[in-house]
Amino acid sequence: MESKNNTIQQEYIVSAIVEHRPGVLFRVSNLFRRRGFNIQSISVGPTEKKELARITITVGGDEKLVEQIVKQLRKLVEVVKVSILNPKNTVIRELALVKVTAPDYRAKTDIVNYAEIFKGRVVDVSHKSLTVEVTGDPDKIDAFINIVKPYGIKEIARTGITALPRGESQTV
């Protein structure tokens, strides 16, 4: 698309309230695929109303692109509301499970200490590994992964972010 000035690439958080029924996630992800929008992460879960679910999507792109995404999402019949969340005014959280190689006492102690610093928890332990649960914004999780990397990471599972605007404002 032709653009005059809104071409600064950045990450956007799109929060969509959708009808909570089978097939809705397919429609949303299919829309992204068809229009060539790239999903960086997506998370889905129920809301305070049982008939509604929240889909939180992070996408990279410029302002024009994210505007087009929002408009296209709004056209889906089962999408109730779509908003772009401003990172400065939003609580953003992601959860990660990180399985780290820890063959000896020394490594285990180090990793437990790091987990504590990051307010994480050890959720599983075996002779050769520790699994740590960390929650926070994606940068914090990146930082934790970085610090334990030298010990050898066996597996990582990240949820993708979920987010809510701060204060009184509501997305529905």
Place this chain on the structure above:
Amino acid sequence: MVAINGARALVKTLEKLGVKVIFGIPGGAVLDICDALADSSIRIILTRHEQCAAHAADGYARASGQVGVCMATSGPGATNLVTGIATAYMDSSPVVAFTGQVPRRLIGRDAFQEADIIGITCPVTKHNFMVERASDIPLIVEKAFHIASSGRPGPVLVDIPKDVQIESADVDFEGGSKTTFRQTNYTPHPLQVKRAVELLAAAEKPMIIAGGGVIVSNASQELLAVAELLMAPVATTLMGKGAIPENHPLATGLLGMHGTVASNKLIQEADVVLAVGTRFSDRTTGKMDEFCPDAKIIHIDIDAAEIGKNIEVDVPIVADAKKALQEIYKLLQAKIAKKERTTLMAKIKEFKEQLEEKANCKSELKPPRLMVEIRKLLPEDAIITTEVGQNQMWAAIYLKVYKPRTFISSGGLGTMGFGFPASLGAKVAHPEVPVVDIAGDGSFIMTEQDLATSVEENIPVTVVVLNNSVLGMVAQWQRLFYNRRYFAVNLGRVPDFVKLAEAYGAQGFRVQTLEEFSSAFKKAIRSEVTTVIDVPISPEENVLPMVPPGKGLKWMIWE
């Protein structure tokens, strides 16, 4: 509440919605619906291919403005509808398609004739529904019709498993009237209207682009009022053809890749462009960043996602075209007096005369000449459908259309084989007017089997086959952009279209001169049986003007 089976609930709901005709083909998974339809006054038109059922429903919808309905069985029946549904989607046509599905317990087990038609049609429908319970049918069907016909229209598919059709349930037929469907606000924002009016009032060379949205919202009169007040030329997109009577002095004809010289030249000179109900398709704009770089653009569209999608605009107006134009007119006429633009009018007239000269070429059976002749022989309200390719562009450039909904063509998807079944649908909607399909031999052969439908169902239309024995538009591109390396475009001299028509019980003529054509055509449009007129034309003919693909409109080739 009434205890009734799903199939009967469906038919009852369709009757309640005023459906008069369904185009379709039965099969195992819709037998119960057929059985229920047998007791109904709704007319079933048995097509010979599901694609034709979808195109016919689309043609019916475009000619009438009402929802067109088609039906197919599960699996291949449903997948055969897809091209027709995608065609309707690209051109914003209100079609509701019903498909049978395997029984609920077999879904996902690769049962006989099972296809995931919900998944398949998701990107080419406005919405689709899988019916899970018979009791849901009235509400879902009413919703489907509402979605198909409201806002920016489009196709909706309803998939009904066989056992849901059989299942008896207590059905509430008043559910739809109790439910409020999601309504969008279609009135324009006053501030944007004000900004638009300011730009238009100050414009020295305003120009209007009328798209299909003008026709959908029935806004031709409002458009003409604004155009005449501003004395602004009106170019149309392919979908907008008919939005303004093309014999009007301000009408400049088609815009874009095969746009007229008048439209393509004037749009480049415009300082303010008022685009109404158009999505700035690449076929309309040419190379997008060369499209009116210096003009201020006002864009009216009912679909917010169209604004800023292809072209950046200065004034966005998300609204129904009719309402927006009414508001613009109201403010504008209070602000300015009717403009005089004598130089401009002279210029448009000159461009139009050049085009007419082109059509009045010496050799008699050239397509532009034929288009002029066809127009002469048809009443104003006759409906013209086209196939896709050269035939379509000749019709779009040279065949003048005077009324909305009388020119029906596959614009967005460009579906060859669309015109003939669409003409059947249009004729069913308007049996009182002649319906003519402008065809090429390549396109017509794709759906020609539905001559059987037209004969058996007494739907007489006229098919004019511009027969060059070649896939003409592809050949034109190979001629112009691939050094005349013709490859895989030659169709030979088969079939004999006269015999083909006769084989189906239709009427066939082959003509060699313009006189023969006129006489055959006059017979055809009065005939009680469908007529195919085979018009041999040269395979070397180019459709001009043309803007080479990927180029800006200023690179138009004319000679």
